[in-house]
Amino acid sequence: MSARVVEDVWRRESPHVLAALLHRYGDLGDCEDAAQEAAEAAARQWDHDGVPENPRGWLIRVASRRLIDRVRADGARTGRENALSAALPVDALLSPAADQAPRDEGDDTLRLSLLCCHPSLSRSSQVALTLHAVGGLSTAQIAAAYLVPERTMTQRLTRARSTLRTAGAVFGLPAPADLPARIAAVLDVCHLMFTEGHTRSTGDALVDSPLAEEAIRLTRQLHAVVPDHDEVAGALALMLLTHARAAARTENGDLVPLAEQDRSRWDHRRIAEGVRILERVLPRGHVGRFQLQAAIAAVHAEAGSGEETDWRQITLLYAMLARVAPSPVVTLNQAVALGMAFGPEHGLALIGPLLDDPAMRRHHRTHAVRAHLLEMSGDLPGALESYRQAAGLTASQPEQRYLNGRIRRLDPR
């Protein structure tokens, strides 16, 4: 039996194993350590004996024993043993619910996600913890996805767990009034994970990050738990529709802009799924930013070619997005849509004020969009100047190569 099989089982079962431990003893750090030891034991033992009939029960049993040992061992030092023995009926962990109805799996995932995305943590800690605890990724895998040394990621995770401990974060559902905001935080984390993964997936470039796939998996789980949450549905649709373009968005490591992508390489199964989710959720009335962004992605996905894109429809959607979630970046995208639908001067008029915003003036996309619109309007020297500014400001290698290419084309010297 391969390590791959054990890893797959672990990825599937880890949130439930952790949830079972957390139900009885709330410290995420201790529970994760114990669960990790159980996973290592599984890798050794299942190799000989095969995967047990009830892998989850096996993992919970082994992890529980490790947890008790661990807490007893450092109980004297930390005084945490009392907390455990108070919370723990003697046999509670060792005979995990064999005779009880199985707990609700979705509930495990939701509670664990909420704990990992606790408001006391920074976004980056929330992301790392969620990938580790809910996604079942190893510290080494997360470190690789974020291109940092494993030791750095270990420190980030350790610090996050101790912050949770200090904040007194508990494994459970928040008050109903707080739930929407807490779910929104989980959603932000999934979306951040997705963006980081998707915008880095440059085909054969260094690391083909598993982050985007993982973000889709987690959002899918969240969607299954709260199917009526419109924005969770919207975010899932957005990720599916965006990631459907992954295969076509790079060529030999170079970025291919949307308009020039080979649309036959888009993943049409994912597009269909994203559109289906969107069609179910949009008529419900409440329209949030993820749904609107997904709707925009759907308009792009449904165009047979760049020229056939319904830019007027996209302009309307961006106008709605600008009302629901206004931001300079939305204004920038709105300017592109306006320029494509009604002519470059309409887009340029919208960009003007952004150049007075100190943050946007230093953002490469402001100048890149301006350059495109100026080029469309026939002002080539102006376009060249803006392309140069954009190329100087971006920290993305493919984007810099792309912008330098435009500069060479306009000014072949």
Add this chain to the structure above:
Amino acid sequence: MVKYVLMIHSNPQPWGHPTSDYLPEYQVMSKEQLERLNADFETMLGELREKGELLGGEALGAPESSRLYRWSDGKPLVTDGPYSEAKEHLAGFFLIDVESQARAEEIAARFAGPGETVELRPAMWPGGSDQ
């Protein structure tokens, strides 16, 4: 997460680390002031490490110890440093990995000290947006 390099440009006389021990701006300070600045700096480094934001860093040797390799007549031409005639030289660098540009700027401001210039530059990354 975004990676940035913090470059510390300085001109300690004689060249040495920590650079603050060899800068005139620090020599006029009281002992208490110096100790507080040093303690603040150590606290900040500890915080960056603990948060997993500090990826690494090195203090560099004197500019005079550098060797410069230039291409000339189809082969490398080697001369002794320093690289530039500028008053300040690259004295050391830190590599950080942070949540946002705002956080990087906040850290850079805390690295700033009398007699030195801290340069914050984003590291290039291999991805990009297709829109």
